[in-house]
Amino acid sequence: MTLNTATLVRVTLTHAKRTVQVSRGEALFEIAKDATRPFVVQVADANVTATGTTFLVRGTPQARDEAFGVTLIEGQVIVRRSGGAANGRQDEQFVMAPGERLPGGNAGNLPGLRLDRPKIENLTAWKRGEVVLDDVPMADAVAEMNRYSNLPVGIADLEVIGALRVSGVMRAGDSEAFAHAVASLHGLSVRTTGGRIELHAK
Structure with a gap:
């Protein structure tokens, strides 16, 4: 792991x-592989059962688009x-094939699960020290970049700026370069105060 x-x-082992x-x-x-001891990963409201396999699990409970993702x-x-009954969903089960991803939304968002086939190298970019953003909300992009940096990025107007879409390849931990790149893309201003970078509308 x-x-x-x-x-x-x-981790719980029995x-x-x-x-x-x-x-x-x-x-x-x-x-x-151990047929006598199933391997189960719990993330959000999903259970992933595997035997002798390699897969990626992501849990982002605060994200706007995805609460979890499983990539085989x-x-x-x-x-x-x-x-x-509370969320109006039926029980769902997916048997995944190599190269497939299953993104799952938060309550009330993306009610049905749909498999897609992303670029695996993009999803494992963190192992190379990179962050690949593929048309994600600014709020989620900022949260992802902040995972790797001691200089956090904030959003002054979350409702407006947080909903803007972002794509690109960033170096993990380089918050300043990220902030200036998205500011240039969307016509924002960047202010650094008290050990924090903030994105503002001009």
Whole structure:
């Protein structure tokens, strides 16, 4: 198990099962095959069951677009998400193939799960010290960049600026370069005060 920065997991090992709960952050799993002890990852409201496989699990409970994501690199995993009357969802189950990703939304957002096939190298860019942003809300892009830096970026007007879309490849930890890049893209101003960078509308 390889953890990205700002990742919180809880591991429970018993004779019958191996369980990891991803509360936030991102983890890459390379699982040894053991039919007698299933390996289960719990993230948001989904359970991921794997045997002898490599996969990536991401938990972002505060994100606007995705509460979790599961990407299969090799092998096979089964993802189950329970429905409920409160959210109007049915129980869902997906058997994933290598190269597929299953993004899951927050309550009331993206009610149905849909598989896609992203570029795996983009999703594992953090292992190379990079952050790849692919048409994500500014608020989520800022949160992602802040995971890698001691100089946080803030948004002065979250409702307006936070909804702007961002794409690009950034160096993890370089908050200043990120702030100036998105400011140039969207016509914003950058202010640095008290050990913090803030994005403002002009």
